[in-house]
Amino acid sequence: xxxxxxxxxxxxxxxxxxxxxxxxxxxxxxxxxxxxxxxxxxxxxxxxxxxxxxxxxxxxxxxxxxxxxxxxxxxxxxxxxxxxxxxxxxxxxxxxxxxxxxxxxxxxxxxxxxxxxxxxxxxxxxxxxxxxxxxxxxxxxxxxxxxxxxxxxxxxxxxxxxxxxxxxxxxxxxxxxxxxxxxxxxxxxxxxxxxxxxxxxxxxxxxxxxxxxxxxxxxxxxxxx
Amino acid sequence: xxxxxxxxxxxxxxxxxxxxxxxxxxxxxxxxxxxxxxxxxxxxxxxxxxxxxxxxxxxxxxxxxxxxxxxxxxxxxxxxxxxxxxxxxxxxxxxxxxxxxxxxxxxxxxxxxxxxxxxxxxxxxxxxxxxxxxxxxxxxxxxxxxxxxxxxxxxxxxxxxxxxxxxxxxxxxxxxxxxxxxxxxxxxxxxxxxxxxxxxxxxxxxxxxxxxxxxxxxxxxxxxxxxxxxxxxxxxxxx
Numbered sequence: 001x002x003x004x005x006x007x008x009x010x011x012x013x014x015x016x017x018x019x020x021x022x023x024x025x026x027x028x029x030x031x032x033x034x035x036x037x038x039x040x041x042x043x044x045x046x047x048x049x050x051x052x053x054x055x056x057x058x059x060x061x062x063x064x065x066x067x068x069x070x071x072x073x074x075x076x077x078x079x080x081x082x083x084x085x086x087x088x089x090x091x092x093x094x095x096x097x098x099x100x101x102x103x104x105x106x107x108x109x110x111x112x113x114x115x116x117x118x119x120x121x122x123x124x125x126x127x128x129x130x131x132x133x134x135x136x137x138x139x140x141x142x143x144x145x146x147x148x149x150x151x152x153x154x155x156x157x158x159x160x161x162x163x164x165x166x167x168x169x170x171x172x173x174x175x176x177x178x179x180x181x182x183x184x185x186x187x188x189x190x191x192x193x194x195x196x197x198x199x200x201x202x203x204x205x206x207x208x209x210x211x212x213x214x215x216x217x218x219x220x221x222x223x224x225x
Numbered sequence: 226x227x228x229x230x231x232x233x234x235x236x237x238x239x240x241x242x243x244x245x246x247x248x249x250x251x252x253x254x255x256x257x258x259x260x261x262x263x264x265x266x267x268x269x270x271x272x273x274x275x276x277x278x279x280x281x282x283x284x285x286x287x288x289x290x291x292x293x294x295x296x297x298x299x300x301x302x303x304x305x306x307x308x309x310x311x312x313x314x315x316x317x318x319x320x321x322x323x324x325x326x327x328x329x330x331x332x333x334x335x336x337x338x339x340x341x342x343x344x345x346x347x348x349x350x351x352x353x354x355x356x357x358x359x360x361x362x363x364x365x366x367x368x369x370x371x372x373x374x375x376x377x378x379x380x381x382x383x384x385x386x387x388x389x390x391x392x393x394x395x396x397x398x399x400x401x402x403x404x405x406x407x408x409x410x411x412x413x414x415x416x417x418x419x420x421x422x423x424x425x426x427x428x429x430x431x432x433x434x435x436x437x438x439x440x441x442x443x444x445x446x447x448x449x450x451x452x453x454x455x456x457x458x459x460x461x462x463x464x
Contacts, residue, residue: 149372156365160356169352170369173345174376177383184386198386206379213375217368220290224361 004096011100018077019108025073029066029112034119036062041123051124056186059120060179063113064146068171070108071150072164074101079158088222098151098218105147113139129192138189138196141203142182148207149174152214155221178206230426237419244409244416252409264322270414271314272340274421278308279343286370289363295436298363301370302354303428305347307421312344338384339377346373 019025040058044050078084087097120126128135150171157166185199248266255262285301288294319337320330331337350373354366402410 152372156353156368159359159361159365160353161358162356166353166356169349173342173349174372176342176345177376177379180383202379202383202386205382209375209379210372213372217371220364220368224359224364 004093004099007092007096008100008103011097012103015100015104016107019104025070025108026111028069029108030115032069033062033066033112033116036065037116037119037123046124051126052129052190053187055120055124055126055190056183058124059186060142060182062116063109063143064172064175064179066112067105067109067143067146067150068168070105071147071154071171072167074105074151074154075158084158084222094219094222095215097222098155098214101155102144102148102151102214105151106143109143109147110140113143126190128190130189130196131192132189134189134196134200135186137200138182138185138203141200141207142178142185144207145178145182145203145210146171146175148211148214152210152218152221155218159224178203181206233419233423233426237416237423240412240416240419244413247409247412253403253405255406258326261322261325264318266409266413268315268318268322269410270417271311271318273414274417275308275311275315275340275343277418278304278311278421278425279347282308282347283370283374286367289367290371295363298367299429299432299436301363301367302432303425305350305354305370306428307425309344309347309351311417311421312340312347315340316344333384335381335384339380342380343373343377346376 037058040062044054046054075084078087087094150167153170153174154167157163157170160166181199181202185196185203188194188196188199244266248263252263252266254260282301282304285297285304288297289301319340323332324330350366350369353369354362357365
């Protein structure tokens, strides 16, 4: 267990340091979701009441597309210098690598959300009428739901032609229940009309199921050549 | 084995024609919906057949992950392909029926959405198989099938929360159905299942032969490096 923890920490630290110096993922995600916010804002031009109704969908669509940008870059660096091959022949447990990559993506997308949320509030005049303390919970569970499967499918699409387009084709159908839960929970909290509890429980269940499944099956994907 | 196939084909054809007659002529006309209700004899059996095929796909994928048997992978591939076809029939016949009866083509109801999501998952499964460039396609596909199966209960609960507009299941769901209609429905289901099994079987044999041919070609290329080179130059270096 300690080897998994220390390996995860080492890989995560390396990825964070690389990202801190290059800022590739975060910059492209930020600019991408900024474009989505601006385009949606003037193509719908909603009033405050309307935007409360549709904001859940807008926010999560923007984050989903932005997350795909980061997820697609997850493994590219490891392919370039045959790091994955080296990892495969080393005795290190595959799950440590997967956990580090998923946690790294989780951190990137969370930072993106922290930076983008003020912009959403400004452009859409948002103010939560329901219990706002639930919003960070929904954001954390929803982000993990996207990145755990996204990291896994990004590793799978390494072995395909045109891998950049393959990732969303695999990720979006499987993520439909999670997306529905995120959008509905966010809408429920913003409008305050009904409780978001059911959706939060569903998101937690989704996270649990797919985290376990990914940890079980990642070894197969890493060993596949 | 070679004898069985044509016999089964003839039987299936006879059964399908009988089922067609039963559904269009013999079955009683529904009182409120009229003749449009007869699409039910195609819609429901297709749905059941598709779900059974997806079930088989899931178990074949698990079997492949455990035993790495090529046969399991071929079964998974074949059932996914045929299942997507039947699922498409369900998704096309549903709106044709819904428009005159409900007044709308589509609604985000439990069973409709579940079927659509299943269809999407299995289309992405087939896309993965098509785009995968390595010899590890069966492994990746099996992993994706497991993910898809895990997704189904989550999809179910998420849409169940939206409350359902679909007519409650008329078979075994407390709803009432004319015994004559149930009879026609079951005959159609039997005919559709036989047809699906027949298509799966011939597709299975085709895939086995295709893989044998691929293997032989690869082996020949290994044994005769020069002829392989000329072949590459003639056809270009496609991967």
